[in-house]
Ligand SMILES: O=P(O)(O)OC[C@H]1O[C@H](OP(=O)(O)OP(=O)(O)O)[C@H](O)[C@@H]1O
């Protein structure tokens with residue numbers, strides 16, 4: 327999962343893009359980059375690491391211009407540690423295009439072949455984003471007749487792109503001197519919102535971002551979510567045009583955004599992430615009440631940070647005291663999105679510590695938002711026991727993750743998933759917990775979409791049902807054999 331932002335302003339945008347990326351840091355910690363367009367000149371800077379460490383004052387000063395975009399990366403394809411794969415990606419024709427992408431393409435093998443053998447394009451990395459920007463450039467080139475670029479040509483290119491590309495993609499591109507283009511895949515798997523701020527001068531300022539909290543913080547009004555399959559083109563003067571470019575668009579957003587990835591203060595596809603997490607807690611409480619005699623539980627505890635809203639509701643609904651027994655070191659980032667199991671394991675220990683006064687002799691019910699590899703939960707159960715807990719009940723506000731996620735969350739291999747091929751008692755034993763309770767799939771779906779217009783969710787990592795056609799057993803075996811873990 328990555329974070330993306332694009333801004334068209336009447337003022338220099340470098341600082342605004344930087345501020346937005348800081349707010350999206352929870353979506354990717356591997357690398358970051360910003361590109362700006364100063365007339366027809368593109369400026370770009372990218373580096374490994376988090377936003378605060380990556381940019382020096384001189385890098386920021388070089389990012390001139392009133393249109394810009396930025397990216398924080400959580401790698402799902404290629405190599406998390408290679409600076410060349412940090413985004414934005416750049417191609418010099420037509421006009422000069424830079425692009426940022428959140429998502430993961432699932433027909434990369436076909437696209438690589440086509441781009442090389444038919445379109446005669448040079449690919450220099452194993453990043454799927456490099457494929458995406460080259461398809462865009464190729465299709466844009468095919469649309470252009472004179473020297474000017476009009477929105478019809480841009481939308482024609484996106485229509486073709488939707489026909490060629492499969493998988494998930496929320497993307498923003500800067501076309502040097504011409505405008506900013508944003509588009510979302512035909513299922514709207516990854517999020518993208520559009521915001522506007524009136525300047526008091528002619529024209530408005532526009533922002534496109536992964537999450538709505540970026541808009542709120544910058545004083546933009548939320549115009550709407552960009553629709554699945556839709557493309558939005560904004561000229562340097564702030565003129566905005568949009569068009570539906572997909573043949574059969576249907577909103578099927580990723581459930582994992584609501585479970586874990588997004589910040590709780592964002593609203594995505596009309597659903598408040600915080601409220602969805604509260605509802606997940608309510609439903610989980612009902613399931614817990616079915617299976618656990620309440621007299622057995624002394625306290626409910628969250629695993630900071632993401633499970634707090636759900637844990638609060640579990641405690642309230644069960645009528646059990648809510649306590650924070652794990653202290654979180656705020657200087658360690660999110661562990662799940664770190665690359666490599668070694669680093670993730672080490673970081674859980676550095677990040678969380680159990681306070682023995684909260685555990686001694688107690689039956690604790692621990693709530694996490696999800697259990698994926700079990701890296702966090704295994705450590706947590708052990709910490710709780712060492713801190714003197716009597717019985718440990720571990721609960722997850724999401725169902726068991728049993729299948730690879732191929733749409734922008736890095737869990738490509740079934741074998742690394744703790745729930746894959748194991749029964750509940752086997753998982754509990756593996757975690758060292760006395761009891762283990764998961765949310766049901768139907769309850770997760772109902773909790774997330776309740777009260778909204780969304781009718782379906784992308785839940786493949788829980789169900790094994792993939793919404794794009796290219797995800798076959800053969801593809802999954804290839805992903806398992808070749809991708810990052
Ligand atoms: O089973 P695992 O493979 O360990 O993955 C699941 C855990 O990872 C995430 O926490 P993370 O520390 O990344 O972020 P958070 O602070 O937002 O909870 C998530 O909230 C779970 O705690």
Ligand SMILES: NC(=O)CC[C@H](N)C(=O)O
Pocket residue numbers: 327328399400401402403404411427428429430431453454455734735
């Ligand atoms: N998580 C993402 O959105 C990743 C984007 C892209 N697939 C990359 O690996 O860089």
Ligand SMILES: [Mg+2]
Pocket residue numbers: 629630631632633694695702
């Ligand atoms: Mg967590």
